[in-house]
Amino acid sequence: MTNQNLILSAVFIPLCLAFALPFIGKLRQNARNVFALLLALAAFACSTALLPAVLKGDIINVFKALQLGFNFSFIADPLAVFMAIVSSFISAVIILYSFGYISHYKNQNEYYLMVVLFLGAMMGLVFSANLIFLYIFWEITAITSWRLIGFFREKQHVLRADKAFMVTVFGALLMLVGFIRLGQEMGSYDLFVIKDAISIHPVSNVTIALILAGIFSKSATLPFQTWLPDAGVAPSPVTALLHAAVLVKIGVYVFARIFVATIPLTQFWHAAVPMAAGISALVAAGAALVETDLKRIIAYSTISQIGFIFLGLSMGSELGFAGGLLYILMHGLAKAGLFLCAGIVEQNTRTKDITKLGGLITAMPVTAISFLFCAFSVMGIPPFGGFFAKYMVIAATLGGRHFIIAAIFIIGAFLTILYLFRAFNMVFLGQVKTSAPGEKEPVMVFSVALLAVLSLAGGIFIRYPNEIAQLSCAGLPGIFK
């Protein structure tokens, strides 16, 4: 298969074949589950197969000119391939975990359809090099997360699903206006053309602010963060997929794609974005400290950690950018692991309230250890993967002489350690308060153990992901000082 076809298959295999899942599900449930996993693995395989060419320094492009400047344009560079591999891999693990978790509930056909459709849209978004197509895939992810958050159909859940949909669509529409402005200012919606035109026309600040509003709403950064903890009512694999590993990274990725790889930000934004991210990181960390619902704690932690990623990406240095990318990987693995552990705890004890839990380590040893490993990675304890990412991001901030911002984030990192230990302590250690029947579903336990091991392995073998991250920087010549 040519590299062009690999890109197209990575996107359109999950996107189109997802619609076959409900029909397969009508015939055989198991066949549907396996097929869903195969679709995710196909996306993963196609993205990984792009790696050799991309590592050689090729940039693969699929382009078809269409009317009104809505050109169909896909591009695979190290940044896109890195993101595609991370999201498709984590999605595949989450689908595997769903085999166990979701098997007790109604509407499974819709569930698998939406999850795979979401993955397809994510792949499309990652490879898009035209703003209009990027927006289309962006909104498909919003539609699917709306259905997934409302999965249990309780009144409260559907209301919160609507809230998440509304907030992200509102942001996305502002972003669309930003895209239209950008398109009119630059004369094209193609990122290549915009990149070339940038030296002649500077981009107005209003345009940047509009696009940032969309990005922040998707990535649940202050002031658009409120939908994310509320969306914790979704089934745990969904929260893992949407709110930890993949969906919130969309905003971060588009930030990297537009504001790092295409339009270098001006000095003002280099100060403003980290400041917004820092406030978001601190406020969310504070909320995580007082929250008693396990999934909400982890959700606030996501908001807080996203701040670190924005910090790295917006520093404008190679170290920060590479750190931000590694952060996406490490945080995706570890946070998905935390949410999935929370899912196991919730399903076995029927509560998410950490004040009613305790001492679960004896009943669920593997889950407890996996939770701890993933938590270590999020906290940034060496030699877990999260440490290297956090170190690089903070080092880049200090290197850029942003001492106040660095201080804010170091406080944020301390708070992370506090609230995660608090959660671990209250759920797994101490007195046994609820009877737990133990870890029932082996696929679920296997999935969290896999993520925990990878969080550790990601740190020990940091060389390999780091190489791709460095190449992504090298693929953006002239951007970094």
Place this chain on the structure above:
Amino acid sequence: MLSLFVSIPFLSLIVFNIPGKHSTRLALFWSAFLFIAQSALALLFSTGIINPVARQLSRIFIFKLSLDPLSLLLLLSIGVAAFAALLAGNNLFREKSQKSNFINLLMVAVIGMNATVLAADLFSVYIFMEIVAVSSFVLISIQKDRLALEGAFKYMVMSSIATCLMLVSIALIILVCGDTDFGVVASGLCAQSGNPIVKLAIGLFLCGLFIKSGLVPFHGWLPDAYSAAPSAVSVLLAGIITKVTGVYVLMRLVISVFGINPAIQNLLMLAGAVSIAFGALAALTQHDFKRMLAYSSISQVGYIILGLGCATPLAIAGAAFHFFNHTIFKTLLFINAAAVEKQAGSIHMDNLGGLSEKMPVTGATSVIALLSTAGIPPLAGFWSKLIIIMALWSAGNFAYAYIAVIFSVVTLAYFLSMQRRVFFGKLALSLESVKEAGAGITIPAALLAGITVAAGVGFFWVLDKLILPIQEILR
């Protein structure tokens, strides 16, 4: 050749009504075939502009048909909407005589609409609009219940006011220009644009058309008429009838007759923006499914008028595309409402809930329709709104562009609330025994949803074939 679009339905109507024994079923199949054939013809033949020689009826009154890409898109919309309404009506009306009356009146309305779309002189347009209006009064009151008669009466009163205004305006135009042919009138009005009589004539005509299209502040009759009419009729009324007799005629006259000038542009954009805002905000507060859809209609028509008011070639094409999309998704939503009313026995949204589980086709198609209305990609409604917003932006109408964007969120809000109260969510206890509606409802619903998705995904084909040619009519 063009007159076949009018004469074949007309002959069919005569044949349906030859005294003696006849079968409703045959009439149903023949009408369905005609509507499909009309849509297929409109899709297959992309044309430039056909302008046959006028047939002189008298010194002033001529009868002339012409076809351009805009009328072609309208013929397609009429064919699809009439087909969907036909199947739905056949399913929803129980008595045989009502079925047969419905088919006949639908045929009258289609004759009127086809002719309105093809006519190229003011007086013919007026006459055919009246034919459509009269058939819709009867359609609304077809079941002779109190509420429907009231709705029909309101519609008739408003419609006759509009008629008077337009008739006076035509008289004034004949006074000034001595003719009713679009081309002649256009140059006549242009030559005398300072004349106060011309201004009065244009103003009166626009007022009449605003009433007919249900634009704010002339929208009062519209929710009553839509919600009082029998479900199958409201499908037809909301989907296509008011759109052709109001919105299309407005587009046609502004583009081809009155000419585009800043005063008309500002008036249209203002009316469009106010309708968008008012319709969307009013829809937020509704409890009745059909009334909510009616207010949503006002809001969506506002987008079409906003695009028309912007008046660049791209904006007109976007407005026409939104017209087509609106026909498809609003017809679909009214069919969904009809299905809910028939199966669950209520359209009061607070009494419903979780119907997707029992009515999967209705639930899924309503999601597609609402996302398209709210302009969420990759559905067709997204592209038409995007084109309108882009056109507003490049013409420098930034404030209107922002209004168009912001009210997309409000559109999403009221539709999500509808979805939450009717389809999504837990099944209400009283609805345990509800079943999916019959094939007469689900087939058109699936078809229309399919068109929405196909026109969204295959947007570039649609754009090339149907939408971008519309820009030519401005040149």
